[in-house]
Amino acid sequence: MKKTEGYSRREFVRRGSLAGLSAVLTTGSPKLTLIKNSGIQKPAILGGQPAWEPAKWPKWPVWVPETDEKQLLEVIRSGVWSRASVVTQFEKEWANAVGAKRCLSVVNGTNALVVALNQLNVKAGNEVIVPPYTFISTVSSILSNGAMPVFVDVDPATFQMDPSKIEAKITPRTKAIMVVHILGLPSDMNAIMAIAKKHKLLVVEDACQAHLAEYNGQKVGTIGDAGCFSFQNSKNLPIGEGGAIVSNDDPFMDRCFSYSNLGTPYGTVVGAVGVGSIIQNTKVRFTEYQAAMGIAQLKRLDSQTTTRSNNAEYLKSQIKDIPGIAPYKLYDQVTRAAFHLFAFRYQKEAFKNLPRAGFLKALRAEGIPCSSGYTTLNTQPFLKDTFESVNYKKMYPKEMLDINTYNEHNKCPLNDKLCNEEAVWFTQNMLLGTKQDMTSIASAIQKVYKNAGEIKKLE
Structure with missing residues (x-):
């Protein structure tokens, strides 16, 4: 951090x-x-x-105890604390609030990004365009999936990634653009989506700070292929910890659900009864009491x-x-x-x-x-540490992992200032x-x- x-x-x-x-x-x-x-x-x-x-x-x-505690106390007293109907209710209400077809809640915004990238098949050998003016989770989610972050400098007037500098950073390895609506201010989505369409790139929106922000009347997080939100304690919708993925793509959201829930079959991700986990997976399920807190916060x-x-x-x-x-x-x-x-x-x-x-x-x-x-993100020690790991040495040629060369190619002088x-x-x-x-x-x-x-x- x-x-x-x-x-x-x-x-x-x-x-x-x-x-x-x-x-x-x-x-x-x-x-x-x-x-x-x-x-x-x-x-x-x-x-x-x-x-x-x-x-x-x-x-x-x-x-506000008088208005906020009724459902939370009901959940606590029920003994049903793991994912059940209240989580489903929160997901439906959050999807409706941002104008998305589907929502999946997870333990935090970091893992929302990790899961979304994973189920968009962003993996080893891929590059992801990303701004340097963001929280570390944006970049760590890319590294967690074995991909390589490529930094594009900011427009200081807006604090957002400068779309005019994106195309110069696209290579045959580029798989996605990670847009970050930093500070809760929407990025220039028309320009970014046009570039993504031209180069056949995925767009993942890191909207972790941008609850209910809009671009052309459309809520951010619903413009690209997937949107990710955070409900950490400082956020505009605080739950202590929590996150969500939204999308209108049913098969993608089914895969995210399965991946986040131990790889068990869900929706279009089908398997024979009793077979167990059918895809590689993790476990980042939301809880009922977190959902009850989120429902209370969402009202205001x-x-x-x-x-x-x-x-x-x-x-x-x-x-x-x-x-x-x-x-x-x-x-x-x-x-x-x-x-x-x-x-x-x-x-x-x-x-x-x-x-x-x-x-x-x-x-x-x-x-x-x-x-x-x-502080500057694109020169922090965690990048060098990742590049020196056994896995990255197996996944990328030596010249791509030279930290001095990497830093030279990823200079962002306006962000530094x-x-x-x-x-x-x-x-x-x-x-x-x-x-x-x-x-x-x-x-x-x-x-x-x-x-x-x-x-x-x-x-």
Whole structure:
């Protein structure tokens, strides 16, 4: 798991959420209390008063006992805890929510990606196009199936894989494009699907951060051959752990079900009664109590998504004219973004060359949780470790496994700059407030901007 300023992304989310343990969250959109309009007052890091009380930030996840616990308690008391009717109910409700024909729930988003790639026959000798600005699971799922990740640099304005750079990375080994709707912002699917069609490539959507996001009015995860979601605790639909695969392809989904359930026959994956497992397999089944929690969370997901989207756009309007602050850009075809994270690029030249770390420190002093986001993924040691494994040495020629050559071919300089110098994140729970709350966040950034020279002297 990657680190952000000394702790993991998920720890950053947890810390930001736990700051609001005293907040009352019965509606999912609490009011954040502004201590004082920051204006151009002295920043807290220079001895001024913080803009916020950390205890006023929204708690995450939301849990309302009066409405959320009935079905969960029924499941617990029934003693039927392994996969049964409640899991099936959750799958039907999630498929309906995203507009897919079928859904299969699994233990987490990582294994959703692993299973989907496996049953699309992505295997040893294949290459999969992937962006470098993503969580490690995107890439580890490719490696888990014996395939080779090929990195395509980002468009920094959108934080997404740049479609104009994909075709240069396609080789005879290329089998699929792994699209990642990172931060909950949809990728440029028209361009990507056109490339996939031209080169006869599969498209797997990593929508693990993009619950209910839409491109041209269609939910992401349903545009390619398969879509994968995560329900980990920080996600917009939190279950603690959990994941799902969606698709309109019945034989594919039958194979995924069989593979995830010890290879036993299912649907079109048929076998003689009593024969047992008929395909190579794993066991990543969902549980009834996880499903009950998911059903409860799903009831408010749409309204929370609307609140996040509205507040994100308003916050963007409040900070876009601050010199050195470049908020995310959405593609023209995006009809809804999910905003698992609110991201912008910090350009230190406009802040008297105050390094990003100093900017983040100053914002945190104001009581605003923030993070530098992902570290570079395409040069991390796990790739070299994988290439040195016995299996990979048997599956690929020596020249493909030379890590120096691989790194040279997979350079992503724009991603490097995004990760190492520019990206700043706010977590999704921070967007569950009011417009006034967003204005106050912007005022805190403005305070740091106006005093950047003095803050830099502290570095």
